[in-house]
Amino acid sequence: MKQFDVIVIGGGHAGSEAAAAAARMGAKTALVTLRPEQIGVMSCNPAIGGLGKGHLVREIDALDGLMGRVADSAGIQFRLLNRRKGPAVQGPRAQADRKLYREAMQQALSVQNGLTIIGAEVIDLNLQSGRVAGVILKDGTSLFARAVVLTAGTFLNGVIHVGSERRSGGRVGDEPSIPLAGRLRDLLPSGGRLKTGTPPRLDGRSIDWSRLERQDGDEDPVLFSFMSRQPTARQIACGITHTNEQTHEIVRENLQRSAMYGGYIEGVGPRYCPSIEDKVVRFSEKSAHQVFLEPEGLDDDTIYPNGISTSLPRDVQEAYVRTIAGLEDVRILQPGYAIEYDFFDPRELRQSLEVRQLPGLFFAGQINGTTGYEEAAAQGLVAGLNAARLAKDEDVISFSRRDSYIGVMLDDLVTRGVTEPYRMFTSRAEFRLALRADNADQRLTPLGIAVGCVSEPRQRAFQEKMISICEARRALTTKRLSPKELLSHGLRLSQDGVRRDGFELLSLGEEARTAVESLFPAFSTYGQDIRDQVATDALYAQYLQRQEADAKLLHEEEQTIIPRDFDYDLLSGLSYELKTKLKRQQPENLARASKIEGMTPAALTLILAHLRKAQKNKAS
Numbered sequence: 001m002k003q004f005d006v007i008v009i010g011g012g013h014a015g016s017e018a019a020a021a022a023a024r025m026g027a028k029t030a031l032v033t034l035r036p037e038q039i040g041v042m043s044c045n046p047a048i049g050g051l052g053k054g055h056l057v058r059e060i061d062a063l064d065g066l067m068g069r070v071a072d073s074a075g076i077q078f079r080l081l082n083r084r085k086g087p088a089v090q091g092p093r094a095q096a097d098r099k100l101y102r103e104a105m106q107q108a109l110s111v112q113n114g115l116t117i118i119g120a121e122v123i124d125l126n127l128q129s130g131r132v133a134g135v136i137l138k139d140g141t142s143l144f145a146r147a148v149v150l151t152a153g154t155f156l157n158g159v160i161h162v163g164s165e166r167r168s169g170g171r172v173g174d175e176p177s178i179p180l181a182g183r184l185r186d187l188l189p190s191g192g193r194l195k196t197g198t199p200p201r202l203d204g205r206s207i208d209w210s211r212l213e214r215q216d217g218d219e220d221p222v223l224f225s226f227m228s229r230q231p232t233a234r235q236i237a238c239g240i241t242h243t244n245e246q247t248h249e250i251v252r253e254n255l256q257r258s259a260m261y262g263g264y265i266e267g268v269g270p271r272y273c274p275s276i277e278d279k280v281v282r283f284s285e286k287s288a289h290q291v292f293l294e295p296e297g298l299d300d301d302t303i304y305p306n307g308i309s310t311s312l313p314r315d316v317q318e319a320y321v322r323t324i325a326g327l328e329d330v331r332i333l334q335p336g337y338a339i340e341y342d343f344f345d346p347r348e349l350r351q352s353l354e355v356r357q358l359p360g361l362f363f364a365g366q367i368n369g370t371t372g373y374e375e376a377a378a379q380g381l382v383a384g385l386n387a388a389r390l391a392k393d394e395d396v397i398s399f400s401r402r403d404s405y406i407g408v409m410l411d412d413l414v415t416r417g418v419t420e421p422y423r424m425f426t427s428r429a430e431f432r433l434a435l436r437a438d439n440a441d442q443r444l445t446p447l448g449i450a451v452g453c454v455s456e457p458r459q460r461a462f463q464e465k466m467i468s469i470c471e472a473r474r475a476l477t478t479k480r481l482s483p484k485e486l487l488s489h490g491l492r493l494s495q496d497g498v499r500r501d502g503f504e505l506l507s508l509g510e511e512a513r514t515a516v517e518s519l520f521p522a523f524s525t526y527g528q529d530i531r532d533q534v535a536t537d538a539l540y541a542q543y544l545q546r547q548e549a550d551a552k553l554l555h556e557e558e559q560t561i562i563p564r565d566f567d568y569d570l571l572s573g574l575s576y577e578l579k580t581k582l583k584r585q586q587p588e589n590l591a592r593a594s595k596i597e598g599m600t601p602a603a604l605t606l607i608l609a610h611l612r613k614a615q616k617n618k619a620s
Contacts, residue, residue, distance in 0.1 A: 004030045005391035007145040009122050011039035013373045014151035014365030014380030021384030023114040024453045036119045040105025043171045046296045052424035053374040054091035055405045058440035061225045063448040066108050067377045068224035074100035076236045078221035088436045089426050092222045097297040123179035132360035147387035149362040156181040156342035161259035163313030190345040193267035197275050197309040197338040200317050203331040204303040211326040212239035226441045239293035241325050250320040251280045259311035267340040270371045270421040276308045311338035343369045346413035352386035352396040369418035378406050430551045430601035468530045475522035476502030491515040506538035558591035
C-alpha cells in the first residue's frame with residue numbers, strides 16, 4: 001500500500017505550489033500528473049504578474065512559494081506596471097522564457113524534500129466513511145492519503161474548439177481527464193462549464209519588426225521574489241502593433257464561424273481577457289486594438305500576439321492576422337483556439353479550499369472558476385498548506401481580506417461564487433492601500449514562519465530586513481522640527497507651528513525625502529531598498545486610518561435600503577458591467593449589492609454617497 005499524507009493531482013501552477021507547500025510543511029507528499037516532463041508549462045501567455053496578479057505573486061513568495069523565484073530566473077523582460085502611480089496599484093510583471101520557466105519549476109520540485117512525483121492518470125477518488133482517503137490510478141493502483149488536492153486546470157472534460165472543429169483535449173497536445181470528470185459530476189452536482197482562449201502562435205522570423213513600436217523592459221527591473229537581486233537571463237524587447245478596420249471587418253464577416261458566436265460553446269469566457277471576436281462586438285466603436293508581440297523564449301522564434309485570442313477557423317485567423325501592420329507576411333505556427341472545461345461552484349468550499357461535501361478533498365485553480373497562472377498558484381499554495389495541516393490534525397490557516405489579496409480572492413470565491421472566470425484586480429480589495437506588493441513579506445512572512453512553511457535562509461533574510469527597517473525608522477525619530485526650522489533647510493511647509501519627525505516628513509513626498517536624508521544622516525546610512533520601504537510606509541501611513549474608516553462605514557451601512565427606482569445610470573463612476581448587473585438583480589440594500597460578482601468597495605461607496613445625497617435633498 002502506497003501511503004502519503006497529501007496527494008496533489010495536476011502539475012500546473014496550482015499543483016506545483018500545492019505540492020511544494022505541503023512538502024515544506026513536513027507532509028509526505030505525492031504529485032501525480034499525466035506527464036511529469038510538462039510540469040510548469042505555461043499553457044497560455046509567456047508572462048507572470050501584472051496589476052493585482054503581481055500582488056499575488058509577491059504574497060506567494062512571502063510564504064516561500066515557488067512562482068516568484070521561478071519567474072525571476074526565467075524572466076526575459078521586467079516591467080513595473082503603473083510605475084507613475086502610487087505603490088499600492090503598481091504591479092510587477094515579467095515576460096518569461098517558457099523553457100527556462102518549466103526547467104526552473106521542475107528543478108525546484110525535484111530538490112524539495114518529502115515530495116514524490118508520479119507520472120500517471122487519476123481516474124477516481126478513494127472514499128472511506130464519507131471522506132476522501134486517496135486516489136485510484138488508471139492502472140488500478142491505489143494511493144492513500146489523509147488529504148487530496150485536485151488542480152485539474154482545463155483538463156476536466158476539456159474540449160478544444162477551432163471554428164466548427166472540436167476535439168477532446170486538456171490543452172494542445174494533451175489528453176483530457178474524462179473518467180475523473182464523470183466521477184466528480186456524480187459526487188458534486190454543482191458544476192458548470194467555463195471557457196478560455198488563446199491566440200495563434202506566430203513565427204517571429206516572418207514579422208517585419210521595423211514597422212512595430214518597440215517596448216523595452218525597465219532599466220531598473222523590479223523582480224518578484226524578496227530573495228532575488230537581479231535578472232539572470234538575457235533581457236529582450238517586445239513589439240507593439242494594432243488591429244484596424246480591415247481586421248475588424250474580416251472578424252465581423254466570419255462571426256458565425258467562430259466557435260463562440262456560432263453556438264458551439266456553452267461555457268462563459270473571461271470578460272477581462274476578451275477574444276478578438278468579443279472585442280469587435282462589444283467595443284464596436286473602437287477602430288483599433290493594441291496587440292503585444294511577446295517572444296516565447298530566447299532560443300525560440302515563436303511569438304505570442306497578446307490581444308487577439310480567438311476560436312475562429314484557421315483560414316480566417318490567417319486572413320485577419322495579415323491585415324495587421326508588421327504581420328502582412330506572417331506564418332502561423334499554431335492556430336488560436338478556445339478550450340471549454342468543467343468547474344465547480346466555489347461556494348461549496350471552505351475558506352481552506354476543502355470541499356464541504358467531501359472532507360479531505362481540496363480544490364485549487366481553474367476548477368474553482370478562476371483564470372490566470374497567479375490566481376491558480378495562490379490557491380494551490382493555500383490548498384497545499386491546509387491539506388498538510390489537515391493531515392497532521394492541525395487547525396486551518398486562514399487568510400482575511402485585511403491581510404492579503406489571497407484573502408480577498410478566497411472570500412470572493414466562497415461567498416460570491418462565479419458566473420465567469422475570476423481574475424484578480426486591485427479594485428477588489430477595500431484595504432488595498434495596506435495590501436501593497438512592496439510589503440507582502442511584512443504582512444505574510446511572519447505567518448509563514450509561525451506555521452512552518454518558510455525556510456531558514458528566508459527567515460534570516462526577513463529578520464535582518466525587519467531589524468534594518470526598525471532601526472531606520474528609529475533614526476527618523478531623534479528630533480522633531482518646526483516649519484520654521486525646516487524652511488531654513490529649503491523645505492516649505494504651512495507655518496502651523498506643528499513639529500514633525502523624519503517619518504512624518506517622509507509622508508510629504510519626494511521633495512521632503514531629500515531634506516530628510518540631509519537632516520537625519522543616520523537614516524541615510526541604510527541601503528536604498530530599506531530607505532525606499534520606510535518612505536513608502538510613511539507615505540501610506542496617513543491614508544490607512546481613512547481607509548479603515550471607509551471600510552467601517554460600509555459595514556455599518558450594509559442595511560441601507562436601495563430604492564427599486566434607483567437610477568444607476570446617474571453614477572458616472574460605475575462601470576457598465578456593474579450597472580447592468582445592478583439593474584438586473586435590483587438588490588434591496590447595500591449588503592445584497594456587496595454580494596454581486598465583480599462588486600468593488602469603491603462602487604459600494606459611490607452608491608452609498610448617492611443614496612445619502614438623495615436622502616439629504618429629500619429632507620431639505
